[in-house]
Amino acid sequence: MKRHILGLAGASALAIGLQTGAALAQDCSVNVGTLYPTSVDWGRPIAETALWVGEMINEAGGVDGCDVNMILRDDQNDGRVGVDAARSLVDIDQVQLLIGTVSSGITIPILTSVTAPAGVMQMSCCSSSTRLTEIAASGEARGLWFRTFATADVQAAVAAMLARDAGIESITVVYKNDDWGQDIGRMAAAAFEAVGIEVHASIALNDAQPSYRAEATQALRDQPGALYLALYPTEGISFVREWLGLGGTSVMIGANSLRSDDFRTTVGLANLGDFVGTDTSSPRVPSAEAFVDAYAAHFGSAPSGPGLSNSFDAAAIALLAYHAAGRDATGAEIAAQVPRVTDPDGEAIPATVEGFARAMEVLSEGGSVSYQGATGAVTFDANGNVSAPAVSWVFDDSGMAEQRYISLEEVSGFMASIN
């Protein structure tokens, strides 16, 4: 047995030696960790979008002349798997930049236990928990944290706006019992009360329960006029089928996490006629429309799932900052370059291969650029947050369709009125 282990060690030492030899022989490359739930239906397009940005950056000349090697890992939308995968990216692949992930419940432990302690920059496309703002504000994230997704309070406020406009009088909040769900559930309950809607109860759903019947029965006791669902499709499907089976109301407002074909087909379109969802959106600017066209041209279908434009911008901004910081930069050095990529006074550059090439040129010369991305001209505040307009959406025959666009001014105005 001992000999086996020695043999194995020898073989792997040899393999590592060969690998370095090979790396020296060819042009340089930089490893970038990409962590998304690729095995989940809505996660795969988010990951593919990020990889696509990597290809575009390579076409434009690569990070500081080096090919970007986007190492993709699957977090399976599971905290344990996600933290392990992030650890392997940071410890074994030695990445200085980690792009990911979606669920705040996974992003938070990765940020606090893997990337921030190791000094690796982390940029997420889709995590919206305000807990991340607190972590950034407390200094625990060491300035290494960014996200291109607006915080959950936007969606919570918009849910209240939709409920008020629909004349809903009472509602029960059902939320996923993780960082994101507790956060958005609490804010939504507060927002509903602020517009005068009675909130009967806030019910937490834990992951991986055999049945959500008891929770559905509990919600039914109050006979609410509507349900607010801050759930992911897995428990969302279980709960909503149980709820409808028990005769609960079909009037439901859902967070963007339910924007999934799985949810639509498994609950059944016929049962979702009164469902309306919320999401943050890209502003209606030319660069956002250009993204839609470019995406359709590259993937053969329009971007319809959640987080795609955010995923694009997260990867693009992070890689441009990496370029500005240089191929041997540390996470902190990359993070320090982000403002030069999103400088409102810088040269406006579009999110195309030519745009990336031009941006790299300007950045290499020491200038700054204003990246005009899929979610518009992105700027981060001190805690790595962005703000965004919102949309409401519904399920239809073809998938999901936008119902109403709520501009940034309208969102901000409404949020100010209820706070």
Next chain:
Amino acid sequence: MIQSILDGILTGAIISLGAIGLTLIMHMLRFANFAYSELLAIGAYAALVFDRLFSALVPVLDQAFAPLTLTGALALSMVIAMLLTGLSAVIIDWLVFRRIRQKADPLSMVFASFGVALIIRNVIVLIFGHHAQLYSQEIARATILSFDPLILIKPDQVFVLALALVLMLALHLMLTRTTFGFALRAVAENPALAQVAGVRLTTVIAAVWIIAGSLSAAAGTLYALTNQLNPMIGPVFLLPVFAATIVGGIGSVYGAVLGGFIVGIASGLALLVLPSGYAPAMPFLIILAVLLVRPQGLFGEDQR
């Protein structure tokens, strides 16, 4: 209150089915098999495959038995799934556990079972994906039994309870009325003595795996019928099934049945006293309470 107890009984029936097999396996092979609940997943997915197959080949079978959402195709598939899962359990034992049993201690078996669980789960993900699947897209509507207090029940759940009870009764008759049942109980009591009396150990072990596999497959299929099917069904049931086994006393079939109902009802009632976020702690609390008060379980023999 009544509704919670009713729901608990219905969930409990499925847990009981799963726990019967586990209690037999744990008692006979003397190790905690953490891969056990994956048998539920194997069964449920096997039923899914055959359900789709039969529905496509013989459309007549695709008619649901009103008011149930159960179709003829699914009923037939469940029987096949029970056989297949029983066989898979034997094969897994033959490939992994038997070899370790011969060479190493029970602790190695426990670790191996973790590995087996991961492999099974990920193979299922590879083949079927992470997303939820359903036997029937129809949402089973509940029937209102009483308005005040509001008591609702779904026909499917009554069917699940009835079928679970029938399966348990069949097992009970087999254990108490047949020579094979005696042999099985003899091995559980004292393997060495049973062998002296002419019972073939390997045959009995294979039989126990088949029984455990088929009951788990039934539990998995019935669960997927009333809820949904996804690859996490194994880990979801791991804790309740272990809790039921420990509560009932390892080795006691009747204990496992009772334990399943206790865990089911307690989880249902938990929401009345605990905030919903903490309700899943219920099985743990039950395990703790039983271990503190009666370590051998309700029906277990005192081995001190």
